[in-house]
Amino acid sequence: MNCITLHAAGIAALAVIATAHIASAHVTLEARQAPAASTYKAVFNVGHGCEGSPTTKIRIQIPAGVVGVKPMPKPGWEVTVVKGKLAEPYMDHGKTITEGVTEVTWSGGKLLDEHFDQFTARLTLPDRTGEIWFPVVQECEKGANRWIEIPAAGKSADDLKSPAARLVLTPKP
Amino acid sequence: MRSIAIAVLLMLGATASLAHDYRAGTLEIGHPASRPSTGRTGVAYFAVTNKGDAPDRLTGIKVGGGFADRAEMHATMQDGDVMRMRPVQVIDVPPGQTVTLAPGGLHVMLLGLKAPLKAGDEMPLTLVFERAGAVDIKVMVEKAGATPGTHKGH
Amino acid sequence: MRHFLILLLWLAAAPAWAHAVLLDTQPGDGMRLDAAPAEIRARFNEPVDAIAVRLIDAQGQTVAGPAATATDSTVTLPVPANLSAGLYIVSYRVTSADSHPVAGSVQFGIGIGPTAEGQAHVAGHHDGDRLSWVAALNRALFYASLFVAAGSALFIVLVNAGTPAGRVLSGAAALAIVTGAARIGLQGLALADLPAGALASVESWRVGASTTLGQSIGLTIVGLAAMLLGRRSTPVVLSGAIIAVGAVALTGHAATAQPRWVTTPAIFVHALCVAFWLGALWPLDRALARPDAVAIVRRFSVLAGVAVALLVASGAAIAANQVRGWAPLVDTDYGRTLLVKLGLVAALLLLAAWNKWRLTPELARGETTVLLGQTPPPRALNLHEGHAHGAGEAAAGIAVVTSARDRQVLIEIDPGRAGRNTIELTFSDTAGRVVTPLEVSLFLAQSSAGIEPILRQPEKVANGRYRLTGPELAVAGRWLFRVEMLVTDFDRLVFETDIDIKP
Numbered sequence: 001m002n003c004i005t006l007h008a009a010g011i012a013a014l015a016v017i018a019t020a021h022i023a024s025a026h027v028t029l030e031a032r033q034a035p036a037a038s039t040y041k042a043v044f045n046v047g048h049g050c051e052g053s054p055t056t057k058i059r060i061q062i063p064a065g066v067v068g069v070k071p072m073p074k075p076g077w078e079v080t081v082v083k084g085k086l087a088e089p090y091m092d093h094g095k096t097i098t099e100g101v102t103e104v105t106w107s108g109g110k111l112l113d114e115h116f117d118q119f120t121a122r123l124t125l126p127d128r129t130g131e132i133w134f135p136v137v138q139e140c141e142k143g144a145n146r147w148i149e150i151p152a153a154g155k156s157a158d159d160l161k162s163p164a165a166r167l168v169l170t171p172k173p
Numbered sequence: 174m175r176s177i178a179i180a181v182l183l184m185l186g187a188t189a190s191l192a193h194d195y196r197a198g199t200l201e202i203g204h205p206a207s208r209p210s211t212g213r214t215g216v217a218y219f220a221v222t223n224k225g226d227a228p229d230r231l232t233g234i235k236v237g238g239g240f241a242d243r244a245e246m247h248a249t250m251q252d253g254d255v256m257r258m259r260p261v262q263v264i265d266v267p268p269g270q271t272v273t274l275a276p277g278g279l280h281v282m283l284l285g286l287k288a289p290l291k292a293g294d295e296m297p298l299t300l301v302f303e304r305a306g307a308v309d310i311k312v313m314v315e316k317a318g319a320t321p322g323t324h325k326g327h
Numbered sequence: 328m329r330h331f332l333i334l335l336l337w338l339a340a341a342p343a344w345a346h347a348v349l350l351d352t353q354p355g356d357g358m359r360l361d362a363a364p365a366e367i368r369a370r371f372n373e374p375v376d377a378i379a380v381r382l383i384d385a386q387g388q389t390v391a392g393p394a395a396t397a398t399d400s401t402v403t404l405p406v407p408a409n410l411s412a413g414l415y416i417v418s419y420r421v422t423s424a425d426s427h428p429v430a431g432s433v434q435f436g437i438g439i440g441p442t443a444e445g446q447a448h449v450a451g452h453h454d455g456d457r458l459s460w461v462a463a464l465n466r467a468l469f470y471a472s473l474f475v476a477a478g479s480a481l482f483i484v485l486v487n488a489g490t491p492a493g494r495v496l497s498g499a500a501a502l503a504i505v506t507g508a509a510r511i512g513l514q515g516l517a518l519a520d521l522p523a524g525a526l527a528s529v530e531s532w533r534v535g536a537s538t539t540l541g542q543s544i545g546l547t548i549v550g551l552a553a554m555l556l557g558r559r560s561t562p563v564v565l566s567g568a569i570i571a572v573g574a575v576a577l578t579g580h581a582a583t584a585q586p587r588w589v590t591t592p593a594i595f596v597h598a599l600c601v602a603f604w605l606g607a608l609w610p611l612d613r614a615l616a617r618p619d620a621v622a623i624v625r626r627f628s629v630l631a632g633v634a635v636a637l638l639v640a641s642g643a644a645i646a647a648n649q650v651r652g653w654a655p656l657v658d659t660d661y662g663r664t665l666l667v668k669l670g671l672v673a674a675l676l677l678l679a680a681w682n683k684w685r686l687t688p689e690l691a692r693g694e695t696t697v698l699l700g701q702t703p704p705p706r707a708l709n710l711h712e713g714h715a716h717g718a719g720e721a722a723a724g725i726a727v728v729t730s731a732r733d734r735q736v737l738i739e740i741d742p743g744r745a746g747r748n749t750i751e752l753t754f755s756d757t758a759g760r761v762v763t764p765l766e767v768s769l770f771l772a773q774s775s776a777g778i779e780p781i782l783r784q785p786e787k788v789a790n791g792r793y794r795l796t797g798p799e800l801a802v803a804g805r806w807l808f809r810v811e812m813l814v815t816d817f818d819r820l821v822f823e824t825d826i827d828i829k830p
Contacts, residue, residue, distance in 0.1 A: 278759030
């Protein structure tokens with residue numbers, strides 16, 4: 001390993017850390033943007049526990065307009081869904097659907113603070129552009145983190161202590 | 174033809190109700206109203222909307238024309254049958270928020286009325302805001318049973 | 328190779344991406360120390376840089392000294408050796424590896440415990456406290472002298488014209504006039520929130536005289552003056568006494584409660600009966616030494632029976648109107664005062680019975696005993712005269728209402744001055760119906776004194792009602808109150824408001 005390699009690695013590492021601060025302190029989505037009305041694989045990154053305590057449960061609230069939610073099972077975790085009235089009913093093959101998944105939960109596992117893991121669900125995004133937010137409650141052996149803050153319209157999420165996971169909907173291709 | 178008449182009537186109605194709304198800077202004060210009283214205390218209600226970006230706060234209410242000794246802002250908190258009421262010094266009006274003084278919740282108490290309030294009476298009050306300053310309003314005494322403090326249709 | 332290195336660094340850096348979290352401090356939050364510590368240490372979960380770490384005393388002044396240093400994840404602030412006893416706040420602002428600032432404050436006390444004892448140096452020199460005592464004492468003197476003056480007059484007129492009660496009457500009437508006038512000025516001070524010195528100003532008297540209390544006392548003074556000036560004319564003395572006492576029925580929350588056709592006459596009758604009882608004490612005592620004592624006590628007994636019946640009936644009417652149901656009897660100050668009164672009335676009735684069945688025959692046999700069926704007037708015991716209408720509570724301290732979306736929080740701070748305070752938060756919807764959050768957090772910050780937010784978890788005391796008692800509001804000035812209310816697991820509301828804390 002020579003000096004140049006080390007130098008390059010250092011710069012790269014700084015870049016990683018610099019961008020990481022925006023994201024990794026929180027529970028975030030791996031792909032930050034997706035086309036409107038597309039089928040989207042939502043991958044939630046969990047980078048730490050609650051003040052050092054291991055994560056035991058991840059709960060995700062499904063925002064209005066997001067439908068067809070199917071969580072991906074995860075070894076060591078029990079996946080459950082809560083179904084209820086949808087805020088925005090939708091048409092599927094000519095039928096109006098008024099009920100659907102409103103919350104997805106992975107529980108029973110143990111994710112140490114010093115480990116990283118991902119929780120996945122497939123879903124269909126609403127047919128509009130702009131931001132949508134997935135509020136996440138991270139429960140730990142001791143305490144909980146609530147990534148549930150949504151900035152007021154036109155405001156940035158940078159000032160929020162614990163923002164919800166953000167997804168930007170781009171125009172349909 | 175009839176629909177036009179109805180539309181005109183509706184518009185007249187809307188103007189009539191707008192007539193007792195007030196503006197001060199980014200604040201809008203809607204539908205000040207009171208109810209007939211039997212004793213020496215009365216109530217007043219209204220709604221304040223902050224259309225601006227900066228917070229404001231209601232810090233006092235002055236009685237105009239000496240129709241009562243003084244006015245206090247009160248908060249009522251109901252927990253089932255238990256009701257708790259106390260005077261408050263400040264009612265915040267955060268940006269984008271409408272704060273409603275209405276029966277059951279926040280309200281203005283008029284203390285030491287010189288005469289009982291009758292439907293149709295008009296009382297001058299001055300609302301003192303931290304940013305917007307003093308705003309003079311007229312409070313109309315409405316018939317008992319009306320729902321003051323709320324205003325629909327405009 | 329390069330990719331491998333990045334991955335390695337990425338993995339190593341991963342845990343550090345979380346914001347720094349304060350793990351503990353020495354001295355700990357809320358701790359009481361016997362002597363000043365040599366240094367203050369704050370330990371975080373990861374390496375931090377100290378941006379601004381300061382020690383703030385109870386006057387809001389930053390204690391001068393060397394700057395804080397950070398070693399790995401511990402920040403150390405040296406403390407000057409001559410630190411005096413008192414309360415201190417450690418305010419910190421640090422950044423972690425992700426350069427995100429993290430700030431907060433903790434409190435400790437030297438020689439005094441921030442969570443237990445109060446702060447003697449803050450309390451005790453406030454006009455309001457002293458004035459309220461003066462006002463309460465003055466009010467008690469006023470009622471006592473008024474009732475004695477009017478009662479003596481009633482006794483002279485109704486029971487025995489020959490009683491040498493004239494001097495007592497004059498003295499009591501004069502005292503009632505002076506204390507009554509003082510009440511008007513004190514009421515003005517309290518209403519206009521003026522300092523004690525303003526009693527010499529026209530303003531406090533003008534404000535006091537404009538209230539129903541001022542008008543009521545004015546009428547009482549007219550009645551008392553009539554009694555003094557028209558001493559020789561029985562009708563003038565009697566009507567003066569009735570006016571002086573009757574004016575009491577024109578003010579106060581019990582007298583002005585609805586329906587007034589019940590409450591006002593009830594208070595009027597109640598006050599007259601109380602005056603009769605209290606005013607009879609001294610002349611009756613004197614009468615016992617006279618040869619016609621038996622006749623006087625007999626006549627008094629007949630009138631006393633009527634007075635007691637009227638006292639109980641009017642008292643019941645007032646109480647029934649003020650307290651509805653049984654719970655308020657023990658839950659409210661008014662209810663508890665009423666229970667004490669009822670106990671005294673029961674004692675009074677026993678003594679009256681004893682007076683009738685035992686003392687009167689004894690007197691007839693020639694034995695004299697001076698004990699009489701007397702108790703203080705029930706209404707005079709209730710020093711908490713309502714300023715407001717029936718359901719209003721005595722308003723102590725500061726109260727602010729702030730809203731967010733469709734929720735409100737009532738923030739009550741008692742006493743609202745720098746030092747130890749009780750902060751109460753009551754959450755409701757916009758119609759005033761109480762709602763109970765899942766979780767409540769309170770952040771208190773004072774930017775002009777450099778105090779970063781102090782986080783507290785108030786304790787639930789009732790549905791939707793949370794309380795925190797402590798020394799957090801240690802310095803005067805404008806404090807930021809940030810209240811976080813967890814509505815559902817996924818929905819948190821934040822209320823923010825500024826509240827001025829007086830010195």
